[in-house]
Amino acid sequence: AQKVTQAQTEISVVEKEDVTLDCVYETRDTTYYLFWYKQPPSGELVFLIRRNSFDEQNEISGRYSWNFQKSTSSFNFTITASQVVDSAVYFCALSDSKLDKVIFGPGTSLSVIP
Amino acid sequence: GAGVSQSPSNKVTEKGKDVELRCDPISGHTALYWYRQSLGQGLEFLIYFQGNSAPDKSGLPSDRFSAERTGGSVSTLTIQRTQQEDSAVYLCASSFPGSYNEQFFGPGTRLTVL
Numbered sequence: 001a002q003k004v005t006q007a008q009t010e011i012s013v014v015e016k017e018d019v020t021l022d023c024v025y026e027t028r029d030t031t032y033y034l035f036w037y038k039q040p041p042s043g044e045l046v047f048l049i050r051r052n053s054f055d056e057q058n059e060i061s062g063r064y065s066w067n068f069q070k071s072t073s074s075f076n077f078t079i080t081a082s083q084v085v086d087s088a089v090y091f092c093a094l095s096d097s098k099l100d101k102v103i104f105g106p107g108t109s110l111s112v113i114p
Numbered sequence: 115g116a117g118v119s120q121s122p123s124n125k126v127t128e129k130g131k132d133v134e135l136r137c138d139p140i141s142g143h144t145a146l147y148w149y150r151q152s153l154g155q156g157l158e159f160l161i162y163f164q165g166n167s168a169p170d171k172s173g174l175p176s177d178r179f180s181a182e183r184t185g186g187s188v189s190t191l192t193i194q195r196t197q198q199e200d201s202a203v204y205l206c207a208s209s210f211p212g213s214y215n216e217q218f219f220g221p222g223t224r225l226t227v228l
Contacts, residue, residue, distance in 0.1 A: 043221060045207075101170055104157040105156060
């Protein structure tokens with residue numbers, strides 16, 4: 001069975017602090033894809049990143065970075081020097097190559113306080 | 115338009131009435147997904163279309179829920195005999211085929227059942 005766990009329900013940080021959002025997944029497939037989406041207060045989900053199971057290279061995009069570790073089935077997301085505009089709910093998601101179904105985690109609500 | 119559109123944006127209905135929610139995917143996106151997001155909750159997968167067919171209907175909560183897609187484009191999600199627990203935001207997403215493709219989400223329809 002596929003499952004995505006985001007153990008942190010809510011996180012509050014002060015602006016300019018770094019913050020890491022955890023994501024742990026379960027799947028029996030050898031080929032799968034991991035995603036992060038952002039849902040700002042406006043409500044519309046926005047795609048942030050996709051990673052396939054064969055690519056364990058970490059990725060950095062501006063203040064965002066992602067750490068994919070197959071050994072621990074984790075795909076963590078770090079925001080460096082957080083800003084108020086980063087306040088949102090962040091969802092980690094998993095899909096496999098068979099079902100074309102995406103399983104979302106419960107989300108982590110991040111509040112960045114000025 | 116360039117993005118996924120959904121209508122209506124808000125729907126208030128009385129318990130027991132039927133409602134129909136509409137999703138217009140991005141042109142060229144053959145994959146279409148429906149999700150439900152209850153207040154403060156994560157995304158619950160409802161149904162997925164590849165073209166006009168729905169290979170996976172396992173997420174529909176009950177037989178009061180149905181969905182169809184015609185012409186490989188517009189999709190409608192119908193809820194019959196609505197109940198108060200159906201109150202949620204219903205999100206539609208579309209993508210190119212393949213589970214490796216990111217989904218583009220619409221703004222959602224907020225359904226309130228009184």
